[in-house]
Amino acid sequence: MTILLKENIHWVGQRDWEVRDFHGTEYKTLKGTSYNSYLIREEKTVLIDTVDHRFSREFILNLASQIDLASIDYIVINHAEEDHAGALSELMARIPGTPIYCTANAIDSITGHHHQPLWNFIPVKTGDSLDIGNGKQLVFIETPMLHWPDSMMTYLSGDAVLFSNDAFGQHYCDEHLFNDEVDQQELMEQCLRYFANILTPFSPLVTAKINEVLGFNLPLSMIATAHGVVWRTDPAQIVGKYLEWADHYQENRITLFYDSMSNNTRMMADALAQGIHEADPSVAVKIFNVARHDKNEILTQVFRSKAILVGSSTMNNVMMPKIAGMLEEITGLRFRNKKAAAFGSYGWNGGAVDRIQTRLMDAGFTTSLSLKSKWRPDGSALEACRAHGRQLAREWALATPPGSSRVAAPAAAKPAAQTPVAPAGDVGPAMQCSVCQWVYQPELGEPLQGVAAGTPWSEVPDNFLCPECSLGKDVFDVLREKAA
Numbered sequence: 018m019t020i021l022l023k024e025n026i027h028w029v030g031q032r033d034w035e036v037r038d039f040h041g042t043e044y045k046t047l048k049g050t051s052y053n054s055y056l057i058r059e060e061k062t063v064l065i066d067t068v069d070h071r072f073s074r075e076f077i078l079n080l081a082s083q084i085d086l087a088s089i090d091y092i093v094i095n096h097a098e099e100d101h102a103g104a105l106s107e108l109m110a111r112i113p114g115t116p117i118y119c120t121a122n123a124i125d126s127i128t129g130h131h132h133q134p135l136w137n138f139i140p141v142k143t144g145d146s147l148d149i150g151n152g153k154q155l156v157f158i159e160t161p162m163l164h165w166p167d168s169m170m171t172y173l174s175g176d177a178v179l180f181s182n183d184a185f186g187q188h189y190c191d192e193h194l195f196n197d198e199v200d201q202q203e204l205m206e207q208c209l210r211y212f213a214n215i216l217t218p219f220s221p222l223v224t225a226k227i228n229e230v231l232g233f234n235l236p237l238s239m240i241a242t243a244h245g246v247v248w249r250t251d252p253a254q255i256v257g258k259y260l261e262w263a264d265h266y267q268e269n270r271i272t273l274f275y276d277s278m279s280n281n282t283r284m285m286a287d288a289l290a291q292g293i294h295e296a297d298p299s300v301a302v303k304i305f306n307v308a309r310h311d312k313n314e315i316l317t318q319v320f321r322s323k324a325i326l327v328g329s330s331t332m333n334n335v336m337m338p339k340i341a342g343m344l345e346e347i348t349g350l351r352f353r354n355k356k357a358a359a360f361g362s363y364g365w366n367g368g369a370v371d372r373i374q375t376r377l378m379d380a381g382f383t384t385s386l387s388l389k390s391k392w393r394p395d396g397s398a399l400e401a402c403r404a405h406g407r408q409l410a411r412e413w414a415l416a417t418p419p420g421s422s423r424v425a426a427p428a429a430a431k432p433a434a435q436t437p438v439a440p441a442g443d444v445g446p447a448m449q450c451s452v453c454q455w456v457y458q459p460e461l462g463e464p465l466q467g468v469a470a471g472t473p474w475s476e477v478p479d480n481f482l483c484p485e486c487s488l489g490k491d492v493f494d495v496l497r498e499k500a501a
Contacts (some may be wrong), residue, residue: 018079019056019079022055022178022239022241022247022249023176023178023239025058025059025176026055026056026058026173026178027055027058027083028053028054028055028194029054029055029056029064029076029079030051030052030053030054030068030076031051031052031054031068031069031072031075031076032049032051032190032192033049033050033051033069033072034049034190035049036049036050039188044188044215044313045311045312045313046188047311048188048189048190048203048207049188049189049190050100050188050189050190050244051189051190051244051245052066052067052068052069052072052101052243052244053066053186053241053242053247054066054067055180055241056083056084057149057173058084059149059151059153060149060151061090061091061148061150062084062088062089062090063089063090063092063093063147063149063155064089064091065092065093065095065171066093066094066095066096066180066243067094067101067102067103067104067105067108068103069100069103069104070099070103070106071103072103072104073104073106073108074107076108077104077107077108080108086108086111086112087111089115090116091115091116091117091118091147091149092108092115092116092117092118093117093118093119093155093171093180094117094118094119094123094127095119095168095169095170095171095180095182095243096123096165096167096168096169096182096243097119097123097126097127097130097167098126099130101243102130102131105117105127105131106131106133109133113136114137116137116138117136117137117138117139118139118141118147118157119138119139119140119141119167120140120141120142120161120167120169121140121142122165123167123169124140125167126165141157142157142159143157143159144156144157153173153174153176154173154174154175155171155172155174156171156172156173156235157169157170157171157172158170158172158230160184160222160226161222161486161488162219162222162452162453162488163182163183163184163216163219163226164183164215164219166486168183169182170182170184172235174235176238176239177236177237177238177239178238178240178241179235179237179239179240179241179252180241181241181242181243182242182243183215183242183243183244184216184223184242184259185240185242185248185255186211186242186243186244186245187204187207187210187211187242187244187245187246188207188210188211188245189203189207189244189245189246190245191246193246194246194247195246195247195248195249196246196247196249196250196252197249199246204245204246205258207245208245208255208258209258209262209320209321210314210317211245212262212320213317213319213320213321213350214313214316214317214350216263217320217350217351217352218349218350218351218451219452220262220264220265220353221263221451221452221491221492222488222492223260223262224264225489225491225492227256227259227260231256237252237253238252239252240252240255240256262320265353265354266320266321267321267323267354267355268301268322268323269299269300269323270300270301270303270318270321270323271293271300271301271302271303271323271324271325271326271409271410271413272304272305272315272318272321272322272324272325272326273286273290273303273305273325273326273327273328274304274306274307274310274315274325274326274328274340275304275306275307275328275329275340275360276306276328276329276330276336276337276339276340277306277329277330277337277362278332278337279362281330281362281390281393281394282330282360282361282362283306284362284393284399284402285360285361285362285388285394285399286304286326286360287304288394288399288402288403289326289360289388289403290304291403291406292402292403292404292406292407292408292409292410293407293410294406295403295406296406296407296408296411296414297411297414300410300414303322305318307340307343312343312346315343316343316350319347319355320350320352322355323355323356323413324355324356324358325355325356325357325382326357326359326360326409327340327343327358327359327373327377328340328359328360328361328373329359329361329370329373330361330362330363330369331361331362331363331364331365331366331367331368331369331370332369334366334368335368335369335372336361336372336373337369340373341376344373344376344377344380347380348376348379351380351451352380352381352382353381355382356382356383356385356413357377357382357383357384357385358377358384358385358386358387358388358409359371359373359374359377359387360387360388360389360390360402360405361388361389361390362389362390362392362393363389363390363391364391364392367389367391370387370389371387381497385413386408388401388402388405443473444459444460444471444472444473445459445473445474446459446474446496447459448474448493449494449496450483450485450486450488450493451492451493451494452483452486452492453485453488455483455484455485455486457474457477457493459471459472459473459474463477463481463484466478466481468481477490
């Protein structure tokens with residue numbers, strides 16, 4: 018089947034109602050997903066993206082029922098992951114030699130997935146265009162690290178349609194294709210979940226790339242995503258949401274998540290939440306057991322929150338494994354401008370709380386005093402938890418300037434506060450790329466770009482690019498020393 022977007026554009030993708038895991042098992046697709054492929058028929062016929070490799074046969078049969086495959090003049094691949102380009106091998110077996118337009122990085126990725134280095138690849142860069150007749154052009158816009166190095170968007174002039182790749186999409190399956198046809202609350206929940214779990218690490222790039230695209234002053238009638246709905250009614254609304262979410266987003270919300278062996282840490286979590294609510298009834302408080310709740314929902318709540326509390330029982334003098342895994346994911350997502358504290362119960366030694374506190378500091382959170390409770394909390398211990406919750410609510414209700422380094426460490430183990438790493442002399446701190454983590458060290462400079470040793474970051478040219486991911490200065494942050 019196909020769905021008409023505009024007179025000359027059809028959706029020829031695939032719905033997947035059953036899928037429940039994405040990126041291995043890292044993202045739970047509880048609402049299914051869709052793999053959106055688009056067929057443009059002007060003087061030239063263009064296919065934009067394919068579908069997941071598991072649906073290759075269905076995709077080819079459906080496409081062949083709509084059009085003679087040999088009449089496809091060009092294929093555009095905005096992104097080389099298998100859920101976008103998975104059907105390429107079966108398609109190219111039928112129309113070998115058809116030009117494939119994609120970024121240079123995508124050629125490497127497509128070749129790595131399909132092992133066909135002799136396909137007719139045409140590499141494109143931002144601003145390159147392809148004339149498809151009837152006065153219309155496809156204009157290509159590179160979007161590296163949104164969310165892969167190979168990613169790009171494609172804009173169709175005349176019809177003012179932006180084929181946006183993963184940006185503005187959702188893992189969301191519905192028999193309706195357009196944003197105005199589906200449940201609006203459900204749609205925005207899935208948009209937020211998608212951004213929080215996939216695009217958060219690249220927030221600085223989201224802002225920069227959206228502003229770059231807006232700077233082209235292109236009319237926009239529709240955003241055709243790679244997953245989920247097509248935005249045909251007020252497409253600017255999701256662009257505005259992305260700009261909001263990418264700007265150190267937080268709500269008046271505190272999230273607690275924990276794991277517990279004997280229910281003791283759960284009792285602490287309940288009492289802490291009670292104390293927070295007593296001191297600040299206006300704040301939303303959510304509690305999750307990481308062993309029983311959807312991990313991606315927890316991460317979405319962390320994204321929405323101004324602060325988090327992370328709790329664990331101590332097992333073998335370390336934190337529970339599921340908490341350790343969550344903290345590793347949170348570190349990778351690189352949340353900004355959020356506060357945090359650790360808590361937990363213990364018997365012989367409370368090492369888990371100290372480790373959590375240190376990991377939170379390493380992850381960039383501004384940390385507050387942690388809390389430990391020995392054995393099962395009794396009435397007085399629970400009241401101490403409530404009092405601690407009240408203290409945190411009052412502390413976190415106060416505005417803390419972004420970038421504040423205020424840190425309170427647990428009394429039992431006092432790790433060092435994060436401080437900028439500065440080399441000897443007056444050349445300023447080292448700077449780290451927030452996308453690939455490459456570090457600019459002023460004392461070394463970057464000779465390959467003509468930046469001499471001893472050049473402070475403020476004097477590095479504005480056209481400087483990260484040697485690893487080729488992104489600009491605006492994605493760099495001050496490198497902070499890991500807690501001891």
